[in-house]
Amino acid sequence: MTRTAIIAAMPGELKPLVAGWPHSTRNGIHFWAQRDEEEEWIAACAGAGQAAATRAFAAIEDGGPIDLVFSIGWAGALRAEIPAGTAYNVAGVIDVSTGERFRCDAGAGELWLATSPKVAPYSEKRRLTSTYQASLVDMEAAAIARLAAMREIPFYAIKGVSDALTDRLPDFNRFLTPTGQFQLARFTLFAILRPWYWPALLRMGENSKKASQSIAESLLEFLDGQSADQ
Numbered sequence: 001m002t003r004t005a006i007i008a009a010m011p012g013e014l015k016p017l018v019a020g021w022p023h024s025t026r027n028g029i030h031f032w033a034q035r036d037e038e039e040e041w042i043a044a045c046a047g048a049g050q051a052a053a054t055r056a057f058a059a060i061e062d063g064g065p066i067d068l069v070f071s072i073g074w075a076g077a078l079r080a081e082i083p084a085g086t087a088y089n090v091a092g093v094i095d096v097s098t099g100e101r102f103r104c105d106a107g108a109g110e111l112w113l114a115t116s117p118k119v120a121p122y123s124e125k126r127r128l129t130s131t132y133q134a135s136l137v138d139m140e141a142a143a144i145a146r147l148a149a150m151r152e153i154p155f156y157a158i159k160g161v162s163d164a165l166t167d168r169l170p171d172f173n174r175f176l177t178p179t180g181q182f183q184l185a186r187f188t189l190f191a192i193l194r195p196w197y198w199p200a201l202l203r204m205g206e207n208s209k210k211a212s213q214s215i216a217e218s219l220l221e222f223l224d225g226q227s228a229d230q
């Protein structure tokens with residue numbers, strides 16, 4: 001049986017993909033699983049950041065060897081021509097903390113993804129573009145790419161754009177716990193008292209939903225194409 005791991009940060013990133021799949025939680029990690037006689041798909045999310053992504057990977061691996069792994073989820077656009085709400089199968093991942101580069105397996109796209117230790121504001125997005133020639137930024141993919149490389153597992157990353165380059169948004173880093181959990185109640189109170197952020201946050205909410213749907217469609221289309229090639 002082929003075991004495919006699909007790792008995200010937040011449940012909302014996986015929602016359209018795993019609709020109807022059995023769900024469970026263990027040690028703060030969300031799991032969804034779908035099986036047939038030949039394949040098992042396991043999706044998991046443990047929070048934002050590389051440490052959380054590593055926990056999710058290890059939790060899936062506890063159930064048996066992984067044959068194929070995807071890092072999916074929301075990302076910020078680093079270029080003006082990349083619209084929010086779209087999804088991309090990226091060519092590779094750059095860990096901006098270490099400078100490591102991990103190329104995705106054959107069949108991936110052309111855009112490169114930078115993995116940052118924090119949610120990147122506008123100024124940091126500009127730096128990542130000029131320094132790494134990346135087109136998207138997330139917080140998790142490099143950890144999954146590294147673990148896959150260590151195990152010689154095929155790795156892919158499909159990222160949906162939640163925010164465009166020029167969107168002016170609050171500093172989300174202050175609402176992330178050390179384990180990568182987003183403090184929604186604290187953020188909601190913060191946002192209610194700052195109406196100047198409302199238009200951008202509403203756009204981000206709508207674009208995040210579109211991005212999650214685009215991720216699910218891109219992933220299923222990619223897997224269908226892989227099956228046809230075999």
